[in-house]
Amino acid sequence: MSTKSFSRRGVLKAGAATGVGLALPTIFTGSARAFTNEPGASSVTLGFNVPQTGAYADEGADELRAYMLAVEHLNGEGDGGMLSTFSSQALDGTGILGRRVEYVTGDTQTSSDAARSSARSMIERDGAIMITGGSSSGVAIAVQGLCQDAGVIFMAGLTHSNDTTGKDRRANGFRHFFNTEMSGHALAPILSNAYGNDRKAYHLTADYTWGWSQENSMRTYTEALGWETINTVRTPVGAGDFSSYLTPVANSGADVLILNHYGGDMVNSLTQAVQFGLRDMMANGKTFEIIVPLFSRLMARGAGSAIEGIYGSTNWHWSLQDEGSQAFTRSFGTKYGFPPSQAAHTCYVQTLLYADAVQRGGSFNPCSVVEALEGYEFDGLGNGPTLYRAEDHQCFKDVLVVRGKENPENDYDLLEVVEITPRETVTYPIDHPDFQGGSLGSCNPGA
Amino acid sequence: MLGLNKADLRLFLIVIAMLVFAPILLNPFPDTSGMAQFNAGYPDLMQKLVIFGIFAIGFNILFGLTGYLSFGHAAFLGIGSYTGVWMMKLLTMNVIPALIASVVVAGAVSLLIGYVSLRRSGIYFSILTLAFAQMFYSLAYSVLTPITGGESGLSLSTDDPRIFGVQATDGGNIPVPTVFGLDMSHAVTLDFGAWSFTISTGYYFAAIIMALAFYLAVRIFRSPFGLMLRAVKSNQNRMNYTGLNPRPYTLAAFVISGMYAGLAGGLMVAMDPLAGAERMLWTASGEVVLMTILGGAGTLIGPILGAGLIKYLESIVSTINDSVVHGWFAPLPDWLENTLVTVLHPFIGKGWHLTLGLVFVLVVCFLPGGIVEGGKKLGNLFRRKRSNGDAPTPGTGSTTAEQPGE
Structure with missing residues (x-):
């Protein structure tokens, strides 16, 4: 049957074989990465891991809104929110280091197992370079440990336990929220x-x-x-x-x-x-x-x-009168029709701080981010002058004492700020007994 | 070969081939395409597929063969996990001692629970196992917090003794689980044109264990002991009348399946060294029942397929959100797009349980024998077509019927 030398099947087979042959030399190109999930030239993926079900689902939903808003602002859409009031002006609305910011979401179910599994799939499948979120300290600590091992940065969302930056602190983890x-x-x-x-x-x-x-x-x-x-x-x-x-x-x-x-x-x-x-x-x-x-x-x-x-x-209340809080509340309110919660605020700020640290450090490498954030003093993000302490990766800033309003005028104006306790008062020494028994270790860029 | 007959050997080889090529088979879509959403070839999910496959294989030895429906097997899985983490805390980060201890401790506990529970059969047995499992869950969740870490889960720390290993790495971090020096989390990505495949140590380690576990299960199914277990299922009274005491057989089956669960639990922490109490919850026990029934109870390969389907749905469907669906239907007119998204919304993201429920209802209604029965029906269909066209080949249709394990 030599007359049918160009049958459809034969051509396909030959084509496939050639394709395989051509692809073979590229087979080992993927492993030469400087750090876990080094992003490509056009986009970078962040992982938002929040509780969408369970006792903290309301907080989780609000956190997700804040993350989406932050992504918009980083990509130069919307009104820019706190980018304009932030003391660091490294971010210019062109994404992070010129890469467009994309995101994936996951449900922590307020359970350590589910949260770790969701974070792992974001890192391994979606190539997330940073994981953020959590509305439970148990979950935040579990995911922080995972991110340390995997070699990505963890920007803690709402987590209030001392242990997050105490006994269970990790070099790749950072907390903006205050603690007990x-x-x-x-x-x-x-x-x-x-x-x-x-x-x-x-x-x-x-x-x-x-x-x-x-x-x-x-x-x-x-x-x-x-x-x-x-x-x-x-x-x-x-x-x-x-x-x-x-x-x-x-x-x-x-x-x-x-x-x-x-x-x-x-x-x-x-x-x-x-x-x-x-x-x-x-x-x-x-x-x-x-x-x-x-x-x-x-x-x-x-x-x-x-x-x-x-x-x-x-940690924060939308009725604060400083420029940053006002800008954030305005842009959140315009997009969603109601003011943001403290959970939304801390998550928005964490995303901005991460992006800013990458921009200032000039690299997505977790070790560069850690270096840029440690001991970083900033302002204009709603809490007044704030310090990211290098020794435990905890933010130090003013704390609000609030009281439920007697006769609230509307559905949102439910809390009144009674006192703003200044940062100097609530700053504790690094050797505070409630924060002992852990160490940061060293930053892990993964493989 | 290997003490298996021809059909079993073929099945075993198919399972091994599936395990070896899983990183490629499960990543059929190029990374850049919109379908990449459905790729399952990343370490976390592949490890889960294998680990829950082992869990389901073991459960099937009890449920598939003896018909005893245990609603408490997640307890053994959890015990395996806690034991594994404790071994890594106290002894070494090598996962082999952790796995051995997981199996042994889970076996011991299942002996205890089995001894009590197997005094009853039917629904009473199920309730007893459920009660025990819930007791273990509350113990782990709150009462035994110093041992289990309570709600936060049991995790490693740099203060652990780790007698045969290092407390902390040179950088001051917690060491990661290894098998004789190989990192469990080590992975190499192979780029192959638009496709990329992740080859990870952890997955292949788990896959080897699963191949062994599957082989052992085949041998148990085909042994005289397996026949006795089937006898328990078909008619326990008749067995009694012939002078055989079924209790030692059922207890042995219970302990074996408990050990399988312990092995799965140990593997889970070998891949990710944190043990949370949620994995012992009754829903987790129910899940393995679903896996077995969905795949085909009493068949060899069924539980593996069922476990795979459920874990795949959980991991993939639960990460599809509205914006992804909007992306799929973007070319359609707006009103149609929005309608379709609204219709799909309850079934995706956190609504993945609804999708699973629907699949389960469909399988139980139309394929009571599970996925395996579906496969058989399909196979018979093609075989009949072929035999109609060619010369009749007597006997081909009956080989599967004689092999209840396929």
């Missing part, structure tokens, strides 16, 4: 003024690293005021119904309830505590009070009128 030590420090004098120094406190605590850390800090600072801790009870995250934990509170002899809860848990426990009539109760001759050490606007909206007059601390 700062919360306790800022709240203590306000609580002393409002409720006196002779109080008996009952703690309900979310049973994971953040809850333990928050409980510990609140105990340390309230006991220093002269308060007595009656009892501390641990509740599972995402419990939904807290009535069985709240019932014993009324007859415990306590006159203050400290809710070390966050997100959906705080909304449920606070609402139920108010429904139980705890706030109308008298105990030890004083009005019964409730304190929520870590407060956010999203939670305030969820809890409704239950939050009236309740004290707490927060």
Whole structure:
């Protein structure tokens, strides 16, 4: 059958064989990378790993909005937000180092396992060069460890436990958000003024690293005021119904309830505590009070009128009058129709800080980013002058003490800022006992 | 060969070929194309496919052969994981001792639970295993926090003793799991034109273990012991009347499947050294039941396929978001695009469970024997067509029926 030498099949076979032959020399080109997921010339991928389901889903949704806004601004779309108020003007709206910013998202499900798996797939499949997000300290610590091993940068989102930059700190991980030590420090004098120094406190605590850390800090600072801790009870995250934990509170002899809860848990426990009539109760001759050490606007909206007059601390609030906060609130409000939460703010800022560090360092190499961020002093991002401390990768800035408004005018204006505790007051030394037992190690650029 | 008959050997070779070429087979789409979304050839997912394959193979030895439906196997998986991490904390980052300890400890615990649970059968057995698993979950989640790390999970740190290894690397970081000096996380990317394939140590290590686990399962299926287990499933009373006590057989099957689960748990932490309590939750136990049924309970390859399908759906469908779907339908008119996105929205991203549910309903309704039955039906269809055209080939249709394991 030599007459049919150019059959379709024959041509295809020959073509395929040639293709394989031509491709063979390129077979080992991929492994020669300077660091994990070195981006190409046109675009760079960031990984946004936030809780989209579970007790912290509201925070996660708001974080995602902030990330998308940050990406817009980095790519020079929208009104630029805080890029114009940021003290560093390295970013010019042409992406990062001239590469267009793209992103992938993942769901942490507020579970360490799921979050690590989601982060791994972003790094391995989508080639993410930086992972950011998390609305739970347990998750943030787990993902931070993963990023350290994988050789990418982790810019922590909302994580408030001391351990994130204490016992479990890592060289590739950075936290802009404040921590429970700062919360306790800022709240203590306000609580002393409002409720006196002779109080008996009952703690309900979310049973994971953040809850333990928050409980510990609140105990340390309230006991220093002269308060007595009656009892501390641990509740599972995402419990939904807290009535069985709240019932014993009324007859415990306590006159203050400290809710070390966050997100959906705080909304449920606070609402139920108010429904139980705890706030109308008298105990030890004083009005019964409730304190929520870590407060956010999203939670305030969820809890409704239950939050009236309740004290707490927060990282940032949209009603702040500085230029940066105003610019961010304006651009977030224009895009989404409502003001941003503190979770959104910290995530937006972290994205900008990462982009800026890459731009200033001139490289996406994690070690260059670490070098650019360590000991970096900046301003104009809503919290006043801020320092990224080199020793533990924690940001030091002012802390807000807030109170639930008595008669809020609208759905968003639910918290009033009572006090802005200055950065000098809440700065703690690196050898603070609550932050011991860990080390940063060294930056890991991966392979 | 290897003590296997011809059909089993063929099946074993197919499994090995699938394992060896998985990084290429699972990456059929070029990196730059829009379909790259559906590529599964990255280490995290491939490792999961293999690990849950092992888990399901083991579960199938209990459920597929004896018919005892355990709703608590995730507990053994979790115990395997915690044991593995503890071995890496105390002894060495080499994963071999960790895996051995995982299997042994999971086996011991399953002996205990099996001894109690197997006093009942049917729904009562299922409830007992579920209760035990939930007990272990709460132990891990809160009661035993000092041992298990509670909600945050058990992870390595630079303070761990690690008697036969280093506490921290030269850079002050936590060492990574290895097998005799090879990093588990080490991976080489091969660029092949528009395609790129990731060859990772961790995956191939897990794949070798899976090949061994599969071989062992085939031998158990074909052994007199396997026949006894089948006898338990078909009629336990008759077995009793012939003077055979089924309990030792079921207990052995329970312990073997518990050890498989422990092995899977140990492998999970060998790939990623953090053990979270969620992997012991009852939903995780339910998942392995789904895997086995979806693939085909009582068949050899079914559980592997079922595990693969579920983990693939979980990893791929859950990362598709609205903007991706908008990208697919961009060429369509706006109203059609938006309608399609609205229709698809509940099934993607965090709604992937809904997709899984639909697949499960379809399989159970139309293919009660799972994916394997679907494959057989397809095979028979083609075979019949061919035999209609050519000379009749008697006997080809019946070979599969005689081999319940295929």
